[in-house]
Amino acid sequence: MLERALEGNKGYWGWLIFLLLIMGGGAACYLYQFNEGLRITGMSRDVSWGFYISQFTYLVGIAAGGVMVVLPYYIHDHKAFGKITILGEFLAIAAVIMCLLFIFVDLGNPVRIMNVIMYPTPNSILFWDMIVLNIYLVLNLVIGWNVLSAERKGVHYPSWIKPLIYLSIPWAFSIHTVTAFLYAGLPGRHFWLTAIMAPRFLASAFAAGPALLILLCLIVRKVSNFDPGKEQIKTLGGIVAYAFILNIFFLLLEVFTAFYSGIPGHTHTFIYLFAGLDGFNKLTPWMWFSALFAVIALILLIVPATRRKEDTLAVACVAVILSTWIDKGLGLVIGGFIPNPFERVVEYWP
């Protein structure tokens, strides 16, 4: 099947070369980091996880979000999604690979990564995250590959795939739940210490993942002769709307608990993120952009006319992706470290 990937017009090859150049740039930067150490990243003993881990967290969401097309098709027999489940599965594969690479580049001693397997430690959530992410990757590779090659041959996929598909659905929930547990079980990090972390992660995942899928569908329709279908995009739009409303609802629940209880530790990070703390406010403009995009997305998604029109839906999807990316890919992980255990503010910027 791979030979199909080696055929294409000039635009296709140009795009591949462009992507290869970016990957080459990344690899060169990584070699530099491998020699110099993580000191080139701007992280510190106070903000000890930065951009890498937050991107990993965001992309786990994208990977899990793919399940929002798989679930309706296989569980609710929503036939229309049959055409695009494959997109969801391959989006998950790409996202999980990026997740694993982001963890890898974040390690101070990447050559020792096998220690996680050589000294298995079930009490570490990172151990479980390694397991669920890798199995999710294998599940999607096996399912995606078999379903796609069956479709190409015009036959039904082999029946042994079916149980794997059913397994992949709860598994998608598990990868984001376990990733939330990385944060939600740490004493002394008040911003993360919340039972709603996993649901919040899932809500933002099920908004951002399908939003990216919608954009992907629109692009695929433009550049190829495969049409994912109008009906499909419309249904996906509904899913994004529900999930994004839930995501904002969960965020506001956090704000309520923090500020109504008035417990200082619970409010500090929110204050830092949205207003600045002790004169430090590097992330404040970003967080307000996130809020602004969230409002735009909410309006466009809630009003039926704009949700059903593909142009405005596309704008809404871009707004959802930007809003959740800033919220999770910057604010959540970095914000959790600020203020530090001594209630001092040490800022971070990659």
Added chain:
Amino acid sequence: MAVDRRQFLKVAGISTLLGIGGKTAFEILSPGRLEASSQKIPLTTGKRWAMVIDTHKMDEGLIEKCIEACHREHNVPNLDSQKEEVKWLWKEDYHHTFPNQQHRFTMHDIIHKIVPVMCNHCSNPPCCRVCPTQSTWQRDDGIIMMDPHRCIGCRFCMAACPFGARSFNWGDPRRVMTDDSLKESNPDFPQNPEYPTRCKGVVEKCNFCAERLAKGLEPKCVEVANDKKEAAMIFGDLADPESEVRTILNERYSIRRKPELGTEPNLYFLI
């Protein structure tokens, strides 16, 4: 049974090939010896180490002397950068060390008091709970140890520690020997040839001077502090009701950092 090198390598090689590892070779050739040697860490049996810090006696100058001695003892480099800083023992004011144990009208002298801070060697350590490779673990005597040879540098322990006690080697710490801008501030690095230096990409922290305890010595900071002021820092065994630490905790009011988190720190501050 006498085992020569050749024989040992043979058995070790075969057992490794079979996937059972070098430990088996030891077990075949000299049963029980490895177990015994790995369990017999001096002074660990039945003890529970703790430290009591008398904040009345510890002034800033004395704390600085302790810090210097500690960092020399453990070859902690001076990296001249807040972001890259590695520290095992350092100073902090009461205000930031005990954020929940003060109010607006707390005595000025207390709020601004400088206290020494380090790893609390918690009885219920979140760092050990989260480590995916058991590179940091709790000894039977309560000391939280760190194996820099196994650490993969994921820094989960740094996120988990509520006391900011852990430092990461963001770059190669040994570069202070060759880097022109750092050479001057680290003239005699590594100062203690008896203690290993670390490599880049691993976490490190205070080890309660486990290497000195093994020789029957007190932690370096305790030695330095008490040398200047008697009983400024008291180190001892909480499991022993007659010990000095137990006696003083019984006689004077003491506090710990962030007790509400349930990590059970083993550093006590007399206020």
